Amino acid sequence: MGNKYLSIFYHSYLVSGSASHKLAITIIQYSIRFVSGDTMELSARTLDPLTIKTDCLIVPVGEEKKLPAATKAIDKACAGLISRCLENGDTLGKCGSTLLLHEPGGLSAKRLLLVGIGKGAPNTQQFLKICRAAAKAVNEDAIKSAATTLTQIKVSGHDNRWAAEQLSRQFAEASYAFKKSFKKSSEKSSEKTGTKASNKLKRITVICTDRKSQQSSKAGITSGSAIASGTNRARYLGDLPGNTCTPAYLVSQARALGRKHQKISTHVLSEKQMAELGMGALLSVTAGSQQPAYLIAMEYRGAAKSQKPIVLVGKGVTFDSGGISLKPGAKMDEMKYDMCGAASVFGVMEALATLEPSLNVVGLVPTVENLPSGTATKPGDVVTSMSGKTIEVLNTDAEGRLILCDALTYAARYKPDTVIDIATLTGACVVALGSHATGLFSNNDELAQQLLSAGQTCGDRAWQMPLWAEYDEPLKSNFADIPNIGGAGGGSITAACFLSRFTKEYRWAHMDIAGTAWNSAGPKGATGRPVPLLVEYLLRRAESP
Ligand code: BES
Ligand code: MN
Numbered sequence: 001m002g003n004k005y006l007s008i009f010y011h012s013y014l015v016s017g018s019a020s021h022k023l024a025i026t027i028i029q030y031s032i033r034f035v036s037g038d039t040m041e042l043s044a045r046t047l048d049p050l051t052i053k054t055d056c057l058i059v060p061v062g063e064e065k066k067l068p069a070a071t072k073a074i075d076k077a078c079a080g081l082i083s084r085c086l087e088n089g090d091t092l093g094k095c096g097s098t099l100l101l102h103e104p105g106g107l108s109a110k111r112l113l114l115v116g117i118g119k120g121a122p123n124t125q126q127f128l129k130i131c132r133a134a135a136k137a138v139n140e141d142a143i144k145s146a147a148t149t150l151t152q153i154k155v156s157g158h159d160n161r162w163a164a165e166q167l168s169r170q171f172a173e174a175s176y177a178f179k180k181s182f183k184k185s186s187e188k189s190s191e192k193t194g195t196k197a198s199n200k201l202k203r204i205t206v207i208c209t210d211r212k213s214q215q216s217s218k219a220g221i222t223s224g225s226a227i228a229s230g231t232n233r234a235r236y237l238g239d240l241p242g243n244t245c246t247p248a249y250l251v252s253q254a255r256a257l258g259r260k261h262q263k264i265s266t267h268v269l270s271e272k273q274m275a276e277l278g279m280g281a282l283l284s285v286t287a288g289s290q291q292p293a294y295l296i297a298m299e300y301r302g303a304a305k306s307q308k309p310i311v312l313v314g315k316g317v318t319f320d321s322g323g324i325s326l327k328p329g330a331k332m333d334e335m336k337y338d339m340c341g342a343a344s345v346f347g348v349m350e351a352l353a354t355l356e357p358s359l360n361v362v363g364l365v366p367t368v369e370n371l372p373s374g375t376a377t378k379p380g381d382v383v384t385s386m387s388g389k390t391i392e393v394l395n396t397d398a399e400g401r402l403i404l405c406d407a408l409t410y411a412a413r414y415k416p417d418t419v420i421d422i423a424t425l426t427g428a429c430v431v432a433l434g435s436h437a438t439g440l441f442s443n444n445d446e447l448a449q450q451l452l453s454a455g456q457t458c459g460d461r462a463w464q465m466p467l468w469a470e471y472d473e474p475l476k477s478n479f480a481d482i483p484n485i486g487g488a489g490g491g492s493i494t495a496a497c498f499l500s501r502f503t504k505e506y507r508w509a510h511m512d513i514a515g516t517a518w519n520s521a522g523p524k525g526a527t528g529r530p531v532p533l534l535v536e537y538l539l540r541r542a543e544s545p
């Protein structure tokens with residue numbers, strides 16, 4: 001079980017410098033371990049890019065004729081090769097463009113990768129694009145080790161620590177690939193399926209100019225690797241097929257997380273226990289499935305017991321067929337991703353266990369399978385939620401809110417400082433925002449601003465949507481306290497309004513990740529969002545409670 005989780009190991013050792021100046025060079029090295037057991041090392045070093053022995057030296061080039069400071073000396077060492085390439089090529093230098101040169105004379109590196117950074121200082125999104133492009137180019141060739149001066153460029157609004165964090169994140173995330181072969185579950189090593197480094201990139205070195213930037217790069221690499229591991233973990237859980245990733249599978253993952261990390265303890269409620277608590281809404285969703293449902297609680301304790309926790313609630317529908325209100329067949333396979341909210345909670349918990357911020361965080365995962373059968377809940381059925389409110393289930397495909405409302409009521413038991421739910425809740429959110437922004441709803445504007453800002457910083461962006469009383473109007477039923485669907489239009493808001501009826505007791509935000517949790521075009525796959533946003537928010541909260 002040891003390599004079940006992506007984890008980070010930290011080593012720091014001293015190497016004495018050259019005799020001329022007795023400067024000790026600290027080499028700081030991290031190693032990300034993928035589920036397959038493959039590892040990738042990340043380090044920050046103060047050394048000369050001209051003499052570094054690496055498979056590939058990655059340097060920035062701009063659209064302007066002037067070379068960035070980080071590239072000038074390198075250009076000189078290879079007799080102006082970079083300048084000549086820039087003069088000959090018309091697209092080179094554009095943000096995210098790449099050119100791979102082999103055997104550059106005058107350098108110890110075997111290859112030289114030029115990466116375009118565009119005009120002037122790149123912004124957040126542009127820098128992420130630059131890092132992604134570099135990682136992609138490296139992964140397309142048989143490159144085992146790479147070193148880069150990319151973090152030496154100025155990114156507007158950010159410092160060196162941030163650049164190192166984003167660079168490590170992008171390289172570690174680019175190494176994720178879903179392994180397609182599955183061993184039989186009876187085989188002991190079945191857990192070796194899943195994420196692995198698809199390529200041979202084993203080592204990435206962030207080249208620093210001095211001790212100070214080396215220290216800040218080190219800090220960036222630490223958080224970047226932890227966030228990437230958490231993100232890759234969420235992607236892996238999302239990508240798993242629905243017949244592997246069942247509610248019981250998520251329970252086993254949560255228990256393993258609790259066993260592995262001292263600061264995490266896992267508790268699981270069974271259907272029987274949920275029935276005793278009166279969770280009739282959650283249980284109505286699982287009524288048609290053979291798979292038992294669970295409510296998982298992963299408690300991370302990084303601060304004094306007296307400190308109120310932040311509770312994250314992740315929608316864990318391991319497959320959403322729609323139930324009796326059956327979905328159309330096209331793309332129904334993608335409903336295995338309906339547990340991506342839960343997956344993001346797992347990813348965040350793992351990052352917290354690695355970074356150990358002084359915070360208390362509870363990860364709550366209501367997990368069920370939504371299927372039609374003779375025992376399934378039918379449109380028109382009335383169920384009683386844990387809050388005591390009765391709900392008329394007008395559409396069994398609006399199941400996410402039914403499991404979340406009971407989990408949100410349960411969350412109040414933790415006397416939380418803040419509750420944030422994350423859910424692939426509505427197709428309407430995809431219509432409204434597409435795949436770039438997560439829909440954000442909150443009953444507290446300060447919380448909304450903090451989440452928006454955290455997302456802006458790491459390029460995992462959210463966009464705030466209204467929770468006006470007018471949108472709550474259609475939530476009226478003749479037969480129960482509330483129906484589970486509203487009228488036509490603004491579907492992501494009605495869904496949020498439904499949830500808001502159960503979150504009056506605390507500060508709350510809802511994140512609709514239906515459009516951002518996975519890519520359906522291009523190579524299909526989970527994105528791991530919003531793990532970066534949430535970890536950024538939590539680390540900030542740990543700094544200023
Ligand atoms: N899991 C879906 C939401 C979803 C749909 C996410 C498509 C990503 C892509 C959710 O359970 C659902 O089915 N919602 C319904 C609600 C409707 C019945 C009010 C929807 O969006 O169609
Ligand atoms: Mn549904």
Ligand code: ZN
Nearest residue numbers: 317320338400
């Ligand atoms: Zn759903």
